[in-house]
Amino acid sequence: MKKDFSNLANEIIEHVGGEDNVQSVVHCATRLRFKLNDRNQADKQAVDDLDGVIQVVESGGQFQVVIGNDVADVYREITKSTSLGEEDGSGSNDNGGDKGNLFNRAIDIIAAIFTPLLGALAGAGIFKGLLAVFESTGLLAPESGTYQILNAASDSLFYFLPILLAITSARKFGADPYVAVVIAGALFYPDLVTFGEEQGTTDFFGIPVILTDYSTTVIPIILSVYVMSKFQAGLNNWLHSSIKMFFTPLILLVVMVPLTLIVFGPVGTVVSGWLADGYSFIYDGSPMIAGIFMGIFWQPLVIFGLHWGFVPIGINNLTIHGVDTFSAIIAPAVFAQAGSALGVWLKSRQTKVKAIAGPATISGLFGITEPAIYGVTLRYKKPFILGAVAGGIGGAIVGLSGASALAVALPGLTTLPVYFGEGFTLFCIAIAISFFLAAVLTFLFGYKDEQENETSSPSEPTAKSTNTTVTESQQTLTSPLQGAIIPLSEVNDAAFASEALGKGVAMIPTEGKLFAPADGTVGTVFPTKHAIGVTTDGGAEILLHIGLNTVQLDGKFFTTYVDQGDKVEKGQLLVEFDMKGIKDAGYDISTPVVVTNTGDYLDILSSNDGNVQVGDSIISIVQ
Incomplete structure (x- = not known):
């Protein structure tokens, strides 16, 4: 039904x-x-x-x-x-009305341009992978008419990618999509491509023009449509309404096609080369380390929607090199989260949990991990972490295999043909290891049904708030800031709000000074100075994270007074920060204070609201 x-x-x-x-x-x-x-x-x-x-x-x-x-x-x-x-x-998405910071705007632009193409890219990618399998196994000969027709069907999207990007870019930037398509078509107009192959260079009224084939490219047309959107807005304001319907497209074509071929095409080609070379430098330096890193951190990037920033790298690798190793090394991370969901499904005896975990496992195997992440693994925290670890191990194996993708595709069972070629067997072994390792680790160590987690009987006192008397041994953390306490669930950051990084509180500071919440040792001072890790003398690992996404400030507005390994006393000044500067730069000043090794303790009890001074008790750690 x-x-x-x-x-x-x-x-x-x-x-x-x-x-x-x-x-x-x-x-x-x-x-x-x-x-x-x-x-x-x-x-x-x-x-x-x-x-x-x-x-x-x-x-x-x-x-x-x-x-x-x-x-x-x-x-x-x-x-x-x-x-x-x-x-x-389409007329307002990115024409000056977006007040987000530059990083958020970039992610938003990339997502808006590539998201509408995702289904077609995935379908065409699978198609290309199947053709590669048919060709290598001798089922289809490249010189046959059947192969040529099917190859045209699978390759058309990638060859004409600039035209599709012209449409989505025009919608994002508020430009005329039809004029944008004409500009994109001019980039690889057949006669011009042939002329370029014969001549190499030419001129436009004496201005040198380097001619090349811009089919399958990404950056040139996006740059061109962005500039065109600004130019178009100016023309529409300047030209009289009686003529702008005809003269705006005319002027846009006369100006933008030569400008794209003279400036944006070559610049885009150079930038594409830099991206490809930069990625190759990192990957070639150590494919295994690259695989570990992306295998662990790919799904956290998905949580924040930041994975879209890597989409152009994968497509650009295909354009420059013909294959993409990046898509291969992130595949185990996808299968690992599906494996963690399977581990929860196998371990749980609760009908409601199994009803979520079962379908989430299946969708994860086909490349859609959000149901597994948000419905299961991140919800119970440990399965998500164990899945990330398993993804890192699988990523290392894929890095060693040298496997790569032949086209753009979401990693999943249906897209396996896309990775056919060098290292394919070891690639399949890697994703299988990630999947089953995550499932086993989650089953053994990562999940218990809620009723199994209950540690007290009805006759035993249970601590529910900081005002409740507790009989267990406990540590107390004092406020590291002057300000107001809010629940972590109200923080505009999924990792903190879901308590994936640990239980605790968040604070809205009223003074730009961060103090030690307990006696202990500084375990970590982030290079960007926005966060400090302190291990208390009682063994609790405390993360003090000043603001949200402030890592992007690269240390600006922060001054640290301690180094890693320093012993600190409760109330000792750790960091000074410019609250106004951080806010003016567009960042949320909410400061999470979390116990990252929450799982080592019976409970973490915290104040949920109210104004506090430095030194006031805010968190009790029940052992």
Whole structure:
């Protein structure tokens, strides 16, 4: 029986502030990605509580609603009941109205440009992989008509990629998509390509032009459409309404096609080369270390929506080198999260948990990990961490194998043909190891049903707040800041809010000084000075993280007074920071204070609200 998603679609729109509050909405494989005019009009908790919504994540300047495999159906209902859709907001998405910081804007732009192409890219990628298998096994000869027709069907998207990017870029930047397509077509117009192959260089009114084939390229057309959007806006304001319908496209073509061939094409080609060379330098330096790093951190990047920043690297690798090793080394991370979900499914005896973990495992095996992450592994924390570890081990093996992707595709069972070629056997072994290792580790060490975690009987006193008397041995942490305490769940960061990094509190400081919360030893001083790790004399590992995403400030506005290994006393000054400078740079000043080794203790009891002074008790660690 077909599900009815109309109610869910209408409720989501209602709780994000109504259609008028939505600047744009697109969807990827699992999420609705809203760009809102006023974030304060959206009720995040109400959306999160809807039946059919897995979780709400705010990242990259977007209000992201994680739906899962039914996201396309919900999106379709939104387009039916509203005027929103792929064309919405095209005039305002990135023409100066975005007040997010530069990093968030970059992620938002990349996501908006590539998300609409995700399905087609994945389908064409699988197609190319299957053709490679058929050719290598002798089922199809490259010189046969059948092969040539199928190859055209699979390769068309990649060859004409600049045209597709012209459409999505125009929608994002508020430019005329039809003029953008004409500009993209000019980049590899057949006669011009042939002329370039024969002549190499030419000139345009005496200005040198380097001619090359721009098919499959990414950066040149995006640069061109961005500049075109600014130029178009100026022309529309300058030209009279009676003539701008005809003269705006005319002037855009006359100016932008030569400008793209003279400037943006060569510049984009150079930048593409830098990206490819930079990635190759890192990968060739140590494929195993690259595999470990990306295998561990790929899924945390997915949580924050930051993985979109790596999409152009993968496509660019295919353009420059013909293959992409990056897609291969992240594949084990995907299968590992599916394995962790399987471990939970096998271990749990609760019907509700198994009902979520089972389908999440299946979707994870086919490359969609959000249901596994938000519904299972991140929810119970340890399965997510064990999955990341297993992904790192698998990534190391893939790095050693030299495996690579022949096309763009989401790592999953259906896309395995995309990785056919050098190292394919070891690649398959790596993803199998990641999957089963994560499942076994989670089953043995990563999950217990809630009723199994209960440590007290009804007759025993249980600590529920800082005002409750506890009989167990405990440590006390004092406030490292002057300010107000808020629950971690209210922090605008999924990793902290979900307590994936540990239990604790968050604070809104009123003074830019961070003090030691207990006697102990400085375990970590981050190079960017935005965070300090302190291990108390009682063994608790405390993370003090000043602001959210402040690692991007690269140490600006922070001054540290301790080094790694220093002994510190409770109340000792650790860091001074410029609150105004951090806020003016567009960053949230909320400061999480978390016990990262929470699992070593019976409970972490914390104050949930109120103003505090430095030295006031805020956290009790029950041993």
